[in-house]
Amino acid sequence: MSFLAFLIALIVGVTIHEFSHAFVANLLGDKTPKIDGRLSLNPIRHMDLLGTLALFIFHIGWGKPVIINDRNFKKPIRDSALTAIAGPISNLATAFLIALPLKYLSFGANFDWLLEILNSIFTLSIVLAVFNLIPLPPFDGSKILALFIPSRYQYQYQEFMQKGVVYVLLLLLFDAYVLKAIFHGSLISRFISLVYDFIATFIYTNT
Template sequence: MLNRSPEEIIAFAIALIPAFTFHEFAHAWVANYLGDQTAKNLGRLTLNPLKHLDVLGTIMVFVIGFGWAKPVPVNPANLRNGRRSMAVVAVAGPLTNLAIAGVLGFGFRFTGLVGSQFLEYVLLTSVWLNCALLFFNLIPIPPLDGYRVLLGLLPEGAAIQYSRIGQVGPLALFGLIMLGQFIPGVDILGTIVIQPTEALMRALLGT
């Protein structure tokens, strides 16, 4: 990312901030709707980016191409339907990214109204980024949303067994991210995130 032009970096930042913000807001809103006011009480039920962006996580996006926002705190004990509702809260973030990508992608596809080359680049970057966040966050490895979705869908016994990977999950995820950097020809993350991202983006844009 750091080898990009200043215009590209600015465009990426413009796309990144709302993508992260709406993703985390969706978690907070759905959790509150389903009975848990933890996020609301901590000021996370807001579209103010400053409440959701993690300084280090945002910087790392531009340094290594991977970063994070502040996770929204959720107390499953307060949710109606417990574990199942936790899955709904978890999937709300990725689905919001899908919705944003869909609105922007179809809007560009059927109107083509942008106004400038820079705005067009921002829009297309937003579509790509939101598609990427959708697929990345659905990876069923903690601390990603896909892990909590799977825990909510599995039978109780299987969920208990699967929850035991929680402690090693972040390390496994980091290894997955870095694998392609050190082993030529091995890019698992590219296969499960980038390829679906590009396919979905082409479908949305009709290219």
């Protein structure tokens, strides 16, 4: 994957992902993303510097978080989870759409560049979906997991979500420099590769 193809795929994947959060939040009654200018397909509004750097270094990343005010939702925990899952679902939907031309169209030598870009979008869309379903902050999976946390522990869980990103970054560093040395490879990358292969095969089989 060339740098240019990767960059285009990153912009497409993150923009669609974050726009979907904003769109669903707005649909469920929270106008905060719209006020913040996030109800937009302008990539600049959705790129996060730290998340982009993490994707380059650790092959795991995220976009600029869409700020929501769950007090505007009728059912805050449920609607926050629906807003969160919209991002990964949009990435998987993108992968399904991209799989159609990849599977059914023939690309001549003059269009190798287009094939590379489409392959990159397909791959990165799945990777973004998988990583964002990890049930740890700042990933969407942490908000989805909140649906299953008993109400008496919700306050503690919300506190963890506010500070948990530090622990995730430490985990990434531990995996990249300690576990990688012990197991001759990143365990996180191996896990993601297994899940990616399963999803990619499923998509190609069902398009």
